[in-house]
Amino acid sequence: MVNETLRRVLLTLWNVYSFFTNYANIDQFEPDQITANWQPEVELDRWILSELNLLVQQVDDHLDKYNPTDAGRRIQEFIDVLSNWYVRRSRRRFWKSESDTDKLGAYSTLYNCLTTVAKLMAPLAPFVAEQMYRNLELRYDPEAPDSVHLASYPIANESLIDRPLMDATRLAQRVASMGRAARSKAGIKVRQPLASVVVHTRTPEENEYLDWVRSQILEELNIKELQPAALQPDSTPARKGPPATSRGHRVIRRIFGSLEAGYMVAIDTRLTPELADEGLARELAHRIQNLRKGARYEITDRIITFYEGPDDVMRVMTGHQDYIMQETLSEALLAQAPDDDASSETQRIEGMEVTLGYAESFLKRRPSNASAESTELMPPEIHDARAARGRKHAPVSVAGGPSVGEFIEGVVGRRVEDVRRRGKYLIAPLDDGNHLVLHLGMTGSLRIRNADVPVGPMVRHTFPLDDGRQLRFGDPRKFGHLWLLSDPADAMSKMGPEPLEPCFTREALTATLGNRKAPIKALLLEQSVVAGLGNLYADEALFLSIIPNGWRAVWTWPSQPVCTNPS
Structure with a gap:
């Protein structure tokens, strides 16, 4: 029982929490x-916030009646849909590189859910709730x-509870489960696209909901x-048989279905060549x-991917490259064939032997003329930077110096x-006395x-x-x-001393920090206090x-810094 609760509730919640903190x-x-x-x-945001506020309402009611068991079960149910529906269906919103209102909405919604759940479960799981609260809320406020x-116990915002939306989404979840x-x-994986699905519901109202959540189901x-x-006599699910295919076999039409409590979901497993190729690309x-x-x-x-295989694989890799x-x-x-320094593996995919290889898209080796402190590879000579014209440029901070054009001509x-x-800067002195300075950002x-x-x-x-190769500066988030x-x-x-410099005493x-009372880790991460420290070294x-x-630091001089527990 304890292991089941740990797996289904606490570990699931912790995975959602880790997902949020990683991308945040x-x-x-x-x-x-x-x-x-x-x-x-x-x-999707309105739905999960509706579920969240209904959860707050119900958990509060259960605890008022001294019923922690049902309160815990409702929290468990919410964590399940938060992880397996909201986060899973929102992943691409977090993955995309654009920082737009849609991504901010996803972050705001998930942050609201996690902080509220932490407070709701505090009486039931005090230590997990405390850790989440301290990291998500206390450190920022x-x-x-x-x-x-x-902290105050959450109060439901009833104006955000949308019961028709929740009913429609639950219908989508049921249909999706039956479709799977x-x-x-x-015997067909979800990665393989299919042409159509037929869905029978129980009421006209549910048919309207079905149209509402059509895109989610698809x-x-x-x-x-x-x-x-409507359920037809001839729509009874067919006997189980081998999956349909169009690669090297005759195209077969088969209908497979699922019946449950008056609902029916039937899928057409016929594969066209286009669907088969798309499925192979996903695989x-x-x-x-x-x-x-x-x-x-x-x-x-980011990586460089190598591949070798039959014509089907070559065609699909090219056609679905993006x-x-x-x-x-x-x-x-x-x-x-993979480069000598790449890792590779030969696998069988849909009956075909395919070799896949991968290599890092960044370099960690140091050239012979680089200093011992350098951890990134720089070229022996910059020959001609005019090819950078017309490309998307990372921000060029001129600090009273050259324009972008002058920068290009200057190298x-x-x-x-x-x-x-x-610190976190790379400095490359050039032979004309200028310096190329680079910060990789995140x-x-x-x-x-x-x-x-x-x-x-x-x-x-x-x-x-000048040797025909290129030095490429990649920066997905444009922070460099x-x-x-x-x-x-x-x-x-504005950079402070490095930890190993003699002046770092x-x-x-103590003189730098004065009477500041910020959390100790936040102070260590400030580059004006200590140069070059990041999360890894600070932790x-x-x-x-x-x-x-x-813990916050109380700095006095000339005695040693003393850390005090804020609680």
């Missing part, structure tokens, strides 16, 4: 971006109560067309994604004499590629080199910066010091 960190989302008068516009157990059962009978079942229909993308996971890539890491690249974060799909024919690091990368390798859509600068400066200090005027740190330092991240 990537996109630098903060709760203060949510305006006071924000209202959900997307139907210094005026918030110091503990979730001191029909697919299972037919997306969930990966089917092109939905047909509402290939799935296999490449599994290779990424096995290699433990970060969710923002889809596969987007799904797998591939900067290029190369129809060739033409210049030799990189050395590569140094200062998702930036440098890599050298042969000129015939396709340039990915996230490459912001291309620097051709380039400078061309006579004095690199102009780009780093207790007295200097490790605090862990080794046995100091919780949320």
Whole structure:
């Protein structure tokens, strides 16, 4: 019983919480971006907030009646739909690179759900609720109560409860579940698109709901067309048989269905060549994604994908190139044997032997003329930067210096004499006395590629080199910066000392911090306090010091800094 609760409730909630924090960190989302008068516009957001406020109402009622069992069950039911319907159906909104109102709405909605659930479950799961509250709410609002157990219990906003929308979505969930059962009978994966599905409901009102949630059902079942229909005598599900196919076999029409409590869902398993190709493209993308996971890539890491296989595979990889690249974060799909430094695996896919390979799209090796501190590869010589014209440029911070055109001309024919690091900046002195300064931002990368390798859509600068190769600066989120400066200090005027520099002393740190009382980790991450520290080093330092991240520092001089527990 305990293990089941852990798996179905706490671990599911923690996975949703981790999903949110991972992408919120990537996109630098903060709760203060949510305006006071924000209202959900997307139907999916309105639905989950309706479910959330109904949950608040019901849990409050159960606890008022000293019925924690039913309160816990309702929270469990909500966590299930939050994870398996809202988050799963919203993933692409978080994945996309554009930071628009739709993405902000998704972040705002999920943040609202997580903070509210943390408070609702505080009497039932106090430690998990406390951890979520401290990280999601307390760290952003210094005026918030110091503990979730001191915070006000949620109050339902009844104006957000939309019962017709909830009924329609529950119908969509039922139809999707029955459709997946029909697919299972037919032996056809959800990744394989199908032509049509016929759905029979019990009431005219549900038929109207069916039209309302048509797009959700089609997306969930990966089917092109939905047909509402009354239950006909000849629509009884057919006997289970081998799945239909159009690749190397005669096209067969089969109907597989699922019956449940007066509902019927029947799928047409006939595959046209176009549907078969689309299914193969999805399967290939799935296999490449599994290779990424096995290699433990970060969710923002981009790769180069290699592939070899029969003509069907080559045609599909070419015809569905954009889809596969987007799904797998591939900067290029190369129809060739994997490079020597790439990882590869030969698999059987739909009876065909396919070799898939992958390699990192950024470089970690250091050239012989780079300094020992450098961790990124820079070229021996920048030959001609004019090819960067016409491409999307990363922001160029001139700091009173050159324009974009002058920047390009300033690096033409210049030799990189050395590569140094200062904090999170890379500094490359050029042979004319100027300095090329680069900050990768959160998702930036440098890599050298042969000129015939396709340039990915996230490459912001291309620097051709005199040996025929190219240095490419990729930056999916456009957080990186380039400078061309006579004095690199102009780009780093507010940076503090590095931890290993002689000037980084207790007295200097105390003088810098003064009487500030921010959380200790937030202070360590400020580059004006300590240069170059990120989440990894800050977390490790605090862990080794046995100091919780949320504790605040009270700095006095000349004694040692003393950390105090805010509670």
